[in-house]
Amino acid sequence: MTQAASLSQFRTGVAGGPSLAACAALAQSLRLGAGEIAPLPRGKSALVHIVSGAAKLVAQAAAEREQVTAFNFAGDLVLVPGSGPHAYVLHSLVECELTVFPYEALREVVADDPAILARLLDNCDAALGRCREKALMIGRKTASERMAGFLVMMAARIGVPHGDMTLLDLPMSRRDIGDSLGLTIETISRQFSLLRDDHMIATEGRSKVMLLDFAGLRARAGHLAEAPAAFSSEFALDQC
């Protein structure tokens, strides 16, 4: 039961509140193929639990001008805004299992359940923190720094340790990365080439990237220090 898995995400680990059953009534399971758009109710916000797979949350400024707000992987909770200055859609990157909760209705149901509210707040805090970091990255960093920052973030999310190196199998295209970092597909490609020339990464095929010099990448990203636990939380809403 994928819904059961999603509901268990709301528990704090101590005990399920009395509103869990009510949440279950709201939940809707969904299965998407690769590259599909999640069919969410228009005009209403949705809280989406990624049971398996990977997706991107996209803000649409215009045709050919999209901003990837966040990449999301199995276990993530994504809040998809239903209204605002721009439209948001959730795209699957690979085959996905999702559980969708109408957000406003969910909030009413859990209004008296401090454990679930606290859980949601924790994740909203984390998402806000990452979104702010992203704004800084896009607003005040060079293409080279953004690229390094992206790889460091992805390593924390889906990196597989290989000795002192990290292997990434990126489910997103160069275009997706560009739309996430506010750069073009060509600039992304050039940055990959530069990182390869500098022996900081090695690539294989379109998607596999081996991080050869993690400290070097972090330095290039211009981070203060190692990212804190909140940025690699298992139960993380809205990963960037």
Next chain:
Amino acid sequence: MTQAASLSQFRTGVAGGPSLAACAALAQSLRLGAGEIAPLPRGKSALVHIVSGAAKLVAQAAAEREQVTAFNFAGDLVLVPGSGPHAYVLHSLVECELTVFPYEALREVVADDPAILARLLDNCDAALGRCREKALMIGRKTASERMAGFLVMMAARIGVPHGDMTLLDLPMSRRDIGDSLGLTIETISRQFSLLRDDHMIATEGRSKVMLLDFAGLRARAGHLAEAPAAFSSEFALDQC
């Protein structure tokens, strides 16, 4: 009593929960002159209530490379992150009265108070929505669109209606605006001049801006439609 004013912000309007007294014990009042940095505990997150005045939340990438994450005005709640890939500071723009709550401690105190948690979550949702809009703005819009978007946002925040026009008295410098939009001070100045040439604004002194054509500005910003209520909420955390 400014602390009393801050605490009242946590109530939902129905009734104060039992944890309000505990919140009061954590609160610390602060008064800043113009252009000061709020002395917040290092390494810990703080929730700051702007009782009066105006402030900016700044993320520091490096010297001369700062990103203004949000501008905040009287009534706002700002969550200042204590740790992360970059350092954050809260700068006053004018004389300010603040109430500071250590965020982690506050969260423990209100852990069983669903009303306050819901309030905090509402505001975190709103802040996340605005931060996402900002990321889109910085990542995928031209200088002209960003400038227009900034003025539209400020109008919703501190605009004073004058007939069918809106008067702004901006408390921030051109540098602050540039640091907020990911542009330089010179580009901001040139955009002001262009908007003046196009008869969309009129300026007086450094800080006063009259918006002559609000619909035109919103069109230039590339927004879908009118900004929803959530973006001009009275009780708004972390206004961008």
Next chain:
DNA sequence: CGTGTTATTGAGTTGTATCAATCCCAGTGG
């Protein structure tokens, strides 16, 4: 009425976008 700070304007530079031409890979079907 100075005086220092902030804003404006101009001239030139640069990083990234754009346009365009291969190249490479992952499927697909023979």
Next chain:
DNA sequence: CCACTGGGATTGATACAACTCAATAACACG
């Protein structure tokens, strides 16, 4: 198993929006 094929990726040439440097102007303050 291998050639075919089409979309993504890479690389190069050029354009342009915003940055940088610099000089002047406007404002706010004492």
